[in-house]
Amino acid sequence: MQKSIAIELTNVTKVYPVASGLFQALRQVTLSIPTGQLVAVTGKSGSGKSTLLNLITGIDKPSEGRVAVNGIRIDQLSESALASWRGRNVGVVFQFFQLLPTLTILENVMLPMDFCNTYPKRDRKERALHLLDQVAIREQADKFPAALSGGQQQRAAIARALANDPAILVADEPTGNLDSQTAHAIFHLFTTLARAGKTVIVVTHEKEFVVWFENTITLSDGAIVTPTSVNP
Numbered sequence: 001m002q003k004s005i006a007i008e009l010t011n012v013t014k015v016y017p018v019a020s021g022l023f024q025a026l027r028q029v030t031l032s033i034p035t036g037q038l039v040a041v042t043g044k045s046g047s048g049k050s051t052l053l054n055l056i057t058g059i060d061k062p063s064e065g066r067v068a069v070n071g072i073r074i075d076q077l078s079e080s081a082l083a084s085w086r087g088r089n090v091g092v093v094f095q096f097f098q099l100l101p102t103l104t105i106l107e108n109v110m111l112p113m114d115f116c117n118t119y120p121k122r123d124r125k126e127r128a129l130h131l132l133d134q135v136a137i138r139e140q141a142d143k144f145p146a147a148l149s150g151g152q153q154q155r156a157a158i159a160r161a162l163a164n165d166p167a168i169l170v171a172d173e174p175t176g177n178l179d180s181q182t183a184h185a186i187f188h189l190f191t192t193l194a195r196a197g198k199t200v201i202v203v204t205h206e207k208e209f210v211v212w213f214e215n216t217i218t219l220s221d222g223a224i225v226t227p228t229s230v231n232p
């Protein structure tokens with residue numbers, strides 16, 4: 001059966017104003033990613049990887065072209081509609097975890113539900129504990145982030161990214177700060193999430209893990225240098 005398309009970019013260009021004029025960070029990017037796929041984004045520093053992620057998550061808008069996520073043209077949404085859409089539809093994982101240090105792990109995971117009001121208040125704690133269970137750190141729930149290892153903090157960040165049950169999970173070099181064995185466990189977790197139906201997009205330089213991905217998008221000077229669509 002043909003899989004549905006989660007992400008579709010058509011002729012996307014992103015231009016930044018710089019002192020010397022305009023800088024093209026993305027050039028005529030066209031790609032489509034099926035639902036439930038685990039996708040790597042690779043390319044040298046400055047090739048446009050973060051710019052691409054920012055367009056997919058609606059953090060930024062294209063200068064030209066269309067960005068559709070699960071059929072919604074997010075390039076056409078107003079800023080407030082986009083903020084609300086983002087909170088419910090995409091989870092983001094960062095290289096340095098970005099957990100709030102003054103909140104416990106449990107509170108960190110509950111935060112997106114509190115922000116977006118996605119689940120009834122009485123259910124949030126149980127859901128957060130369930131997510132921590134899924135990423136295998138439920139026993140760390142009452143600790144503060146600083147008391148956890150890097151790998152445990154990244155698991156917590158992934159649980160937080162999943163709090164509102166987003167269809168899309170995006171990670172920007174999520175294992176860049178982790179040892180190889182821990183990175184292996186995190187990639188395994190991404191594989192499991194993709195199998196469960198999430199579309200997972202990971203910027204990574206780790207060649208060792210590229211074989212785990214069903215599709216790799218390679219950027220060079222803001223343009224895609226690999227096939228732009230993949231077999232579902």
Ligand SMILES: Nc1ncnc2c1ncn2[C@@H]1O[C@H](COP(=O)(O)OP(=O)(O)OP(=O)(O)O)[C@@H](O)[C@H]1O
Nearest residue numbers: 016017018023025044045046047048049050051052
């Ligand atoms: N706000 C901005 N203003 C001007 N230029 C920008 C801006 N944001 C990004 N750029 C430029 O766009 C290009 C792509 O940047 P981007 O951060 O997407 O690259 P990247 O592939 O993620 O790099 P890295 O691997 O180093 O994180 C770079 O040359 C960068 O300097």
